[in-house]
Amino acid sequence: MIGTNETTTRRLAAFSLLFFSLLSFAAAQPTLRVSAQDYEDYSRVIVTFPSPLPFALEKDGNLLLVRINSTASFRLRTEPVKSRFIKSFNWVTSSDLYIIVIEVRHERFRQDSFQIEKKRQLVIDFYELAEPQPVRPEPEKKEEPPPAVEAAAPPVEGISPAAKGIRTIVLDPGHGGLEVGAKGKFGTLEKDITLAISLRLKALIEKNLAFHVELTRDRDMNVTLENRAAIANNHRAELFISIHANSSYRRNANGSETFFLSLNATDEEARRLAYLENNAADLDKPLASENKDDIIMILWDMAQSAYLKQSQRLAEIIQDELNSLLGTKDRGIKQAPFKVLTGVACPAVLVEAAFISNPEEERDLIQEAFQENVAQAIYRGLVRYIKLLS
Numbered sequence: 318m319i320g321t322n323e324t325t326t327r328r329l330a331a332f333s334l335l336f337f338s339l340l341s342f343a344a345a346q347p348t349l350r351v352s353a354q355d356y357e358d359y360s361r362v363i364v365t366f367p368s369p370l371p372f373a374l375e376k377d378g379n380l381l382l383v384r385i386n387s388t389a390s391f392r393l394r395t396e397p398v399k400s401r402f403i404k405s406f407n408w409v410t411s412s413d414l415y416i417i418v419i420e421v422r423h424e425r426f427r428q429d430s431f432q433i434e435k436k437r438q439l440v441i442d443f444y445e446l447a448e449p450q451p452v453r454p455e456p457e458k459k460e461e462p463p464p465a466v467e468a469a470a471p472p473v474e475g476i477s478p479a480a481k482g483i484r485t486i487v488l489d490p491g492h493g494g495l496e497v498g499a500k501g502k503f504g505t506l507e508k509d510i511t512l513a514i515s516l517r518l519k520a521l522i523e524k525n526l527a528f529h530v531e532l533t534r535d536r537d538m539n540v541t542l543e544n545r546a547a548i549a550n551n552h553r554a555e556l557f558i559s560i561h562a563n564s565s566y567r568r569n570a571n572g573s574e575t576f577f578l579s580l581n582a583t584d585e586e587a588r589r590l591a592y593l594e595n596n597a598a599d600l601d602k603p604l605a606s607e608n609k610d611d612i613i614m615i616l617w618d619m620a621q622s623a624y625l626k627q628s629q630r631l632a633e634i635i636q637d638e639l640n641s642l643l644g645t646k647d648r649g650i651k652q653a654p655f656k657v658l659t660g661v662a663c664p665a666v667l668v669e670a671a672f673i674s675n676p677e678e679e680r681d682l683i684q685e686a687f688q689e690n691v692a693q694a695i696y697r698g699l700v701r702y703i704k705l706l707s
């Protein structure tokens with residue numbers, strides 16, 4: 318029918334117009350491009366600026382950062398990286414700072430850079446440096462006590478750690494020392510609850526599974542968030558569980574929550590919680606957002622980002638066990654930017670056992686039976702997760 322055809326034609330015309338105006342808009346927007354190319358003995362990264370912009374280079378481990386101070390708005394475009402030495406491009410932006418993050422396969426590199434002003438290009442050549450010593454010592458064997466107990470403990474429920482590739486689990490009792498965490502109405506301190514639950518969970522794992530459990534602290538002491546992640550990585554942890562007690566301005570908020578990492582919080586409450594957990598340690602510090610810490614945190618996030626899928630699965634299973642064992646209302650798994658998880662290079666979750674800010678749950682949290690139930694629930698979640706891997 319003619320009428321229909323006309324409508325179709327008109328729609329098509331309108332669509333094309335929209336399409337082409339979008340296209341020209343995109344073309345008009347200033348764009349910063351980053352690309353990589355391999356040469357015989359180096360890899361070259363070319364940053365093409367939309368306009369002359371001040372920048373500085375900064376090496377940080379296996380990363381090279383290109384910091385650009387600018388309030389101008391432009392798009393960042395990276396070509397897919399196909400290089401034997403350059404691993405990825407990422408970027409971090411805030412209102413007046415762009416950081417291009419060039420991830421190199423390892424930290425043994427030297428870079429040479431120069432500018433081609435005519436093309437507004439920054440050229441960075443990456444040279445791989447020789448490995449210091451080819452021998453990689455089998456570390457830690459000598460320092461650790463003989464694993465007699467581990468070896469003696471029979472693997473339970475058909476799980477043999479070697480077969481599943483899980484050898485060390487790191488448990489992280491939240492807070493500690495001067496940094497007490499959240500405080501209940503009856504004076505209960507989060508740091509004490511998290512340690513009590515962690516010690517019970519450690520005992521459960523070591524009794525029933527032939528796994529090594531490492532604690533980020535085994536007594537009342539300060540441990541920085543960075544060190545908690547470092548402990549996990551130094552021990553080559555294959556699972557990391559941070560244990561906390563929740564706190565909310567809503568007094569009747571209740572139940573367990575299990576988190577895995579995201580830079581974006583699931584909701585406003587998750588964001589507030591992450592803020593509280595991240596900043597409890599330095600309440601005296603003036604609050605400066607967009608500071609170096611935030612950026613480092615985002616960079617560190619790349620350690621955890623490789624494990625988000627597994628972390629999510631682990632969180633789901635643990636949350637499921639907490640729900641059925643404790644009969645707490647399902648608050649679901651959530652994502653939030655918890656600093657303690659960002660640097661951990663293995664599946665990692667953060668469990669908020671219950672609300673210390675809710676007087677009823679505070680009473681539960683100080684009960685040994687309740688602490689044991691929480692430990693049991695997390696333990697059962699772990700067992701299920703490990704079975705999944707087989």
Ligand SMILES: [Zn+2]
Binds near residue numbers: 507562
């Ligand atoms: Zn906490």
